[in-house]
Amino acid sequence: MSEFFKKIKENKLSAFIQTMVVLSLLAVIIASFYRVPHYWKWILFGAGILIATMQFLRMKHPLLSIDRVFANYPGKQIVLALIVFIICFDFALCLFPGKGMRFTFTNFINYKALTEEAVDEVVISFDTTLYKPNAENIAFVEKPANYKKRSEYTKYAVVYLLGLIVFSGLLIATINRFMATRAERYKKGVNTYKNISNHYVIIGYGPSCIPIIRNIFSRGEMKPTTRFLLLTRQDPEMVRRYIASQQKDLEEKTVIYSGDLDTVSHLKRLNIQKAKEVFILGEGREPGRDSKNLECAKNVKELRGNTPQDKPLHVNVQFDKPSSYSTIKRLTIPKDYYENKQGKQLTYLRPFSFYENWARLLWGVCQLEGYRTLDRGMMVENLPNKSLVTTDKHIHLYIAGFNEMGVALLLEALRVCHYPNYVEATGANKTHITIVDPKMGELLPRFKSEYPYLDQISDIEIEYKACLIEDESIRHELDELANCKDVVLTVAICFDDADSSLSAALTLPESLYYHIIDGQIVHNDDVEILVRQEIKSGLAVALDEENGKYANVKVFGTLDKGVDDRLLDDKMAIIINARYHFMYGLTPSQDFFKLVKEDKSAALSEAASAWIALNEDHRFANRYQTEIYKSYQTYRPLLEQHPDLLYQTEHMRWSAERSVTGYRDIHDPEIKSSAYQIHHLIVPYHDLNDHEKDKDKAVLEIMDQVIALSESIKENIL
Secondary structure, eight states: OHHHHHHHHTTOHHHHHHHHHHHHHHHHHHHGGGSSOHHHHHHHHHHHHHHHHHHHHHHTOHHHHHHHHHHHOHHHHHHHHHHHHHHHHHHHHHHOTTTOHHHHHHHHHOHHHHHHHHHHHHOOOOOTTTOOOSHHHHHTOOOOTTOOOHHHHHHHHHHHHHHIIIIIIIHHHHHHHHHHHHHHHHHTTOOOOTTOOSOEEEESOOTTHHHHHHHHHTTSOOOTTOOEEEEESSOHHHHHHHHHHHOHHHHHHEEEEEOOTTOHHHHGGGOGGGOSEEEEOOSTTOTTHHHHHHHHHHHHHHHHTTOOOSSOEEEEEEOOSHHHHHHHHHSOOOGGGTBOTTSOBOEEEEEEOHHHHHHHHHHSTTOOTTOOOSSTTOSEEEOTTSOEEEOSOEEEEEEEOOSHHHHHHHHHHHHHOOOTTOBTTTTBTOEEEEEEOTTHHHHHHHHHHHSTTGGGOTTEEEEEEOSOTTSHHHHHHHHHHHHOTTEEEEEEEOOSSHHHHHHHHTSSOGGGTEEEETTEEEEOTTEEEEEEOSSOOTHHHHHHTOOSTTTTEEEEOOGGGSOOHHHHOOHHHHHHHHHHHHHHSSSOSOOHHHHHHHOHHHHHHHHHHHHHTSOHHHHHHHHHHGGGHHHHHHTTTHHHHOHHHHHHHHHHHHHHHHHHHTOEEOSOTTOOBTTTTEETTOSOGGGSOHHHHHHHHHHHHSHHHHHHHHHHOOSOOO
16 A cells, blocks of 8 residues: 555656556456356456556566575565466466366366367267168268267366466466475575574684684584574675685585675574674784674674573674774673673673684694794703703794784794893893894884883894895894804794795705704704795695705694684583682682582583683683693793792783783872773882782682683583
8 A cells, every 4th residue: 555655646647547446346346246156256356466566566666576586585486386277277268267276276287188078078879770871871870969069078178288388388387387496595604594592603714714613514523404694795605615715524514605794684583592602703804803793792692582491692702903903802792792781791791813713723722733832941950950940042923924924923923932041130031033024114104003011021122124024134133043052043024925935944044954064964953944834735735745955844723623622612612710719709718610610510500600701801811821831841841940030931921922912010009990001010029029929829720720611611601
């Protein structure tokens, strides 16, 4: 009816009048059903359907309407086929008005019955007792009473042809078209499957998409019915082919939808209320990608609804730009991004960065096999009398390429390059980090504005150089470092171009690969060269198997390992925070690990509640504490002979982590604010009071308990 009033409003009276005429005609037809023969009711009904259909198509542009039906709406295709059937069948009723609808319908769909009846009606009985083949008898032979004229046969033929066209041709064509349309819509990512549940949702397609799918697939928890729902605005067929090229099983498990992550109606198709886990990756490198990903997380929370779940839905949000990732660590995410109005947490947001993940895989607690820590365990020496002494060695890290990966490696090094041989009184044995990039003049001002307090880190010295790693001065410096016995050198080539990275890594000064001592070639094991390659194939595979000159050149940054369950696992961080919460929180002086022994389930539930109450700043502080566990395990013997050296190392680590996060040092114990990121304890270790030193001591004392408890928990605490 709204269409009719719209026609009147637009002064299109002719269309309105025609519509009213059609409605009146339909009303007359319906009213006349009580005064016409039975079979005519169906004839009039079919005529009304035909008139209404023609009028609808005339008003809606018939060709366009038909094209849209056949291109997009399989259900409407069936309706259109039924309309054609009704019209054809009503025409067949007109041919046999006296036979009734049952007779016409039977013959309409069953040609065999029709032909048998027709033959029965025209067969002349040849009774030999009556028939005598002579002229007299022939003259008096009359036509049988059931003899039919040629016009009757024509009616049967017409009915047969209609049935053949409608029930054979039209039905098959409709089914074929229906199947073809469904297949085409599937390829374009238009079909929606509302019955999929307990699935994994991936929003956006980028380099880390396939590694995420492969990582989940390799967990061994996949049921035959488990699926991945992937929403992307890129060409679904192209994405599907690329996934299949990586692993056929992944493509068979992945359903690709076409849509935008910032459109709620598209997100609704993902059945988020029934999902098991969500990954928000964003599309490629589009502008504002990180902000869009965070806003998408809010929409996911809304779509999650108040479904009865024991635990909140894990929503992993990717941030690619170091600036965005650092910003999210400093802010307190509003509660409406993960809670409903009643205060119930519906989702658990877990920010992550592909580049930081790889830095952690190189030097953190989740270090991959085949890579060595930056110090190689050489900062402490065992004497023959089994006593331990610190060495005069120091770390020198060279980073070529100040892009996202280069920044991630620098920040990770600032968190983990703290060692017990650092002399706080004199500043000896500092870690040195040199970053070279020809565009350093453009990149450095922004970097320093984003990380303004790195100069507060007293045991690490950073140098920025606007040049190429191939420059003669840089090559000369690298050569000297490689020949210095007190330097443990690591060179990381982080160029975006894989071929350029590989070329630079294999053309460094010869001393980085080997030394010639007393006429003998000695491989330089003190140097490690890391070369970034997104895809481990071709030359990268050959390099990985190299045992000669380039044996100390290692490939990193590949897409297949940038996402790992361990990197998103917060169990250790939650346990660390719980211990601190029970010791210094609202209920102080309680031993969290003792509570775990008494009632593990209740203790972990309390730990989860305490974790949820934290902002991202403090969550990341607990996460980064675990990153140096690898180093502490290496120098564990010092806890017996020189424990203060490790306690000092922990304080240096904490001060560096707070400085990277953006905390400012103010030497006033009365001024402390997490909201304004001001802390008075970013000071030398010897300036701390005993209470604060005990906190650093506790980090090492509980390390083994944290690791053991986290390994005993098979599922996520949250």
